[in-house]
Amino acid sequence: MKKVQASVSNHQYRKEKGNLTPFEVYSRYSNALDISIKQLRNILSEVESNSLKILDVGCSDGLFLINSLPKEKDTEITFLEPSTDPFEKLVKNTGHNKEWECINQTFEEFYRNNKEKYDIVLASHLYHFPREGYQELLLQLISLLKDPGTLIWIERGIDEITDFKKRFKTMLLPSKYPENWTPRNYKRALEILRSEEGNTELILNNSVLRFPCTQKLNEIIAIVEFFLNIEWSSISETTQNEILEYITVRERVLNEEEGILIYRRYGN
Numbered sequence: 001m002k003k004v005q006a007s008v009s010n011h012q013y014r015k016e017k018g019n020l021t022p023f024e025v026y027s028r029y030s031n032a033l034d035i036s037i038k039q040l041r042n043i044l045s046e047v048e049s050n051s052l053k054i055l056d057v058g059c060s061d062g063l064f065l066i067n068s069l070p071k072e073k074d075t076e077i078t079f080l081e082p083s084t085d086p087f088e089k090l091v092k093n094t095g096h097n098k099e100w101e102c103i104n105q106t107f108e109e110f111y112r113n114n115k116e117k118y119d120i121v122l123a124s125h126l127y128h129f130p131r132e133g134y135q136e137l138l139l140q141l142i143s144l145l146k147d148p149g150t151l152i153w154i155e156r157g158i159d160e161i162t163d164f165k166k167r168f169k170t171m172l173l174p175s176k177y178p179e180n181w182t183p184r185n186y187k188r189a190l191e192i193l194r195s196e197e198g199n200t201e202l203i204l205n206n207s208v209l210r211f212p213c214t215q216k217l218n219e220i221i222a223i224v225e226f227f228l229n230i231e232w233s234s235i236s237e238t239t240q241n242e243i244l245e246y247i248t249v250r251e252r253v254l255n256e257e258e259g260i261l262i263y264r265r266y267g268n
C-alpha cells in the first residue's frame with residue numbers, strides 16, 4: 001500500500017525549473033486575486049488622508065499591494081518579506097519608487113526593533129503563523145497603528161474549498177488532520193479583533209475556481225496539490241479517482257470565499 005506523503009514541492013513560492021508553481025496554476029483558474037485587488041483598492045481609497053504610510057507584512061513579491069494602490073494617494077510603504085526568492089522579485093518590483101523600502105526580515109525580527117507607526121498595516125494570507133499565535137500577532141500588528149490607523153487582515157473564508165480540503169485531508173492523513181480538524185478561516189481573527197477597542201468590519205469576497213478541462217490533468221493535479229499539500233503520486237488510484245470525481249460532479253467549479261477584516265482605531 002502507498003504511504004500518503006505531505007507535499008514538499010508545492011510550496012507556493014517555490015518554482016520548479018520552467019514550470020509554474022501550483023499557486024500560479026491555481027491563480028490562472030481562479031478570479032480570487034482580481035476580486036481581492038479591487039476590494040483592497042476601494043478600502044485604501046476610502047481612507048481620508050491623501051498620503052498613506054503603509055506596512056505590508058509578508059508581502060511576497062509586493063504585487064498584491066502595488067496593484068491595489070489607488071492612483072490618487074501618495075504612499076510611503078515598508079514591504080516586509082523574509083524569504084529570499086520573493087524578496088528578490090520584490091526589490092525589482094519596487095525599485096522605481098524612492099518612498100518604498102524593502103526589508104528582508106520576519107515580522108518577529110522587525111517588530112523587536114521597529115519604532116515607526118503606520119496609517120495602514122496590511123497582513124494578507126499569512127498562513128505561516130500558527131493559529132494559536134493569532135492573539136499575540138494581532139495585538140502586535142495593532143500596536144503598530146497610528147491613532148487613527150487601520151489594520152487590514154485577509155484570510156480564507158468558509159467555502160467549497162473548505163469542504164474539499166476537509167474531506168480529503170482528513171481521509172488521507174488522519175493522524176495530522178483528525179475528524180474535528182477545520183481548515184483555516186478568518187473567524188478566529190474576527191473574534192480577537194472584535195474584542196479589541198475600535199471598530200471591526202468584515203467584507204466577504206466571493207470568487208470562483210474553474211478547474212481546467214480533463215485533458216489538462218497535470219494542471220488539475222497542481223491545483224489539488226496546492227489545496228491538499230499532499231503528493232499526488234502518493235495517493236492511491238482509488239482516492240485519486242474519487243478526487244477527480246468530486247471535481248467532475250461539481251462541473252469543475254468550486255465557489256470560494258475570502259474574508260477581509262478591517263480594524264479601525266479612531267483618533268482621540
Ligand SMILES: C[S@@+](CC[C@H](N)C(=O)[O-])C[C@H]1O[C@@H](n2cnc3c(N)ncnc32)[C@H](O)[C@@H]1O
Nearest residue numbers: 057058059060064082083106107124125126128
Ligand atoms: C501566502 S504568502 C502571502 C503573500 C501576500 N501577502 C498575499 O496576500 O498575496 C505569505 C508570505 O509570508 C511570508 N512569511 C513567512 N513567514 C513570515 C514571518 N515570520 N514574517 C513575515 N512574513 C512571513 C512568506 O515568505 C510569504 O511570502
